[in-house]
Amino acid sequence: MTVKVITVGEDILGANEEKAKANKSRLDGYGILTINIMSSPGAGKTSLIMSTIKSLKEKARMAVIEGDVASSMDADKINEMGIPVVQINTAGGCHLDANMVESALNGLPLEKADLLFIENVGNLICPNAFLLGEDKRVMISSMPEGDDKPYKYPAMFADSDVVLLNKIDLQPHLDFNVDGFKKTVTGLNPDVILFPVSCKTGEGMEAWLDWLESAVKGKKKR
Ligand code: MG
């Protein structure tokens, strides 16, 4: 007799993928460019969203979904900027899934948005395994985390469309090999777009904003 193998993970991911497709077509219907932002805790996801909002406020109508294990601190900050935001608390869960995003979409004025940021739970292990309905995946890796992160968490880098190397203002204080980092990331993901940035000083942000703005325009036209 052969042993029955039930692969729970695959079933869960399969159901998630269906739900993610539904989210995607719902967002497509509104012409909203949706960005799934992933990183470890403290790499600068919220800072990137806030500084992007400041720069693009006149050019695009934005909305945000904040994913955190607990608290609404990040959502409160976005809310203070006058941007529609929904907080998802995963109560210990280490990633967002398409079901959670569907509930959050119900709380956002989608008819008044061009660009949606989904800030995933800070974690480099599994968020990449769960599609949410996004157009693009943007990963933030920050210099203080070290240049070895692509070796240690290759799937996160391989599954992202854009990698932002954040906190480059700290480079003088760190032994961070920028060329080595770029080489490793490109080796894992030859199509990746890499932007070295500092959300704090604004260095490098223009290239990211240009890319984002043209992606928003491209989505609207379709
Ligand atoms: Mg955050």
Ligand code: ZN
């Ligand atoms: Zn997880």
